[in-house]
Amino acid sequence: MSAAPVLFEHFVPGAVIGRRTETVDAAALASWVELYPWEKPEDGLLPPGYAVILQMRAFLNLVAPRPPGNIHAGQSFETYDRIAVGEAVTTEVKCLDKRMKGERRLVELEAYATGGDGRSLFKGVLTLYWAA
Amino acid sequence: MEPETLHPIAMTVDQAAILRYAALTNDFNPLHVDPAFAATTEMGGVIAHGTLSLGLIWQSLVATLGANAVLDLDLRIKFVRPVRVGDRVEASGERVAAGEGYTVRVRKQDGTDIIVGTALKRAAR
Numbered sequence: 001m002s003a004a005p006v007l008f009e010h011f012v013p014g015a016v017i018g019r020r021t022e023t024v025d026a027a028a029l030a031s032w033v034e035l036y037p038w039e040k041p042e043d044g045l046l047p048p049g050y051a052v053i054l055q056m057r058a059f060l061n062l063v064a065p066r067p068p069g070n071i072h073a074g075q076s077f078e079t080y081d082r083i084a085v086g087e088a089v090t091t092e093v094k095c096l097d098k099r100m101k102g103e104r105r106l107v108e109l110e111a112y113a114t115g116g117d118g119r120s121l122f123k124g125v126l127t128l129y130w131a132a
Numbered sequence: 133m134e135p136e137t138l139h140p141i142a143m144t145v146d147q148a149a150i151l152r153y154a155a156l157t158n159d160f161n162p163l164h165v166d167p168a169f170a171a172t173t174e175m176g177g178v179i180a181h182g183t184l185s186l187g188l189i190w191q192s193l194v195a196t197l198g199a200n201a202v203l204d205l206d207l208r209i210k211f212v213r214p215v216r217v218g219d220r221v222e223a224s225g226e227r228v229a230a231g232e233g234y235t236v237r238v239r240k241q242d243g244t245d246i247i248v249g250t251a252l253k254r255a256a257r
Contacts, residue, residue: 028156035152035184036191038141048202049190052183056157068162069173072182076208078254082199 008105018062021090055111055124058091069131080120105130139195142222179214188223209249
């Protein structure tokens with residue numbers, strides 16, 4: 001039996017949805033370079049843009065299953081420090097806001113990440129039109 | 133002195149790139165990876181993940197300013213149009229008048245913007 005999808009009515013502004021910790025290994029970095037072969041990562045560090053991958057993986061893992069038809073309409077992103085290959089990154093996903101925009105259900109989610117030593121790594125805010 | 137324009141970064145978004153990105157993010161939404169399903173949606177076919185193209189903006193900023201300089205930037209963008217399989221997309225940008233960051237975009241081969249926004253120095257906000 002599949003789980004029920006996360007619906008607009010389930011989001012609570014201000015509430016933490018969950019936290020996820022993962023490490024990025026050399027194989028994942030190699031996949032990034034296959035996709036963007038002009039990227040030349042510095043030894044031992046992830047390219048700054050890789051933080052968006054970590055944001056998306058946390059969001060998709062913690063807010064699941066999702067109703068089909070969601071639209072990622074906007075994004076803000078701040079990076080605070082470089083992430084080392086193999087570092088444990090913990091990303092907390094929180095609902096910032098939800099509201100109706102015309103006929104559309106708009107949800108804003110924040111993904112805030114810290115490193116293994118507790119330092120801030122990045123903060124992303126996803127603006128999504130939620131399908132149901 | 134920061135450059136007036138960002139170093140452009142371009143790529144062709146083919147299905148292989150979309151599948152690679154799906155694996156990286158673990159986002160196998162059928163709208164991105166299943167042509168038969170995607171054809172039944174309002175999109176009328178497969179579209180790429182928006183953040184696949186967003187990656188090009190980061191790379192354009194890093195290529196221009198260096199990896200550590202982008203740590204001071206606050207990126208704010210909107211996804212305004214979808215990217216289709218086979219589209220050629222390019223990230224670019226221009227320094228804002230105040231010299232405190234850049235307008236950024238990703239544009240398709242036909243000249244339409246798919247991502248628009250700003251990357252402003254955090255202290256300038």
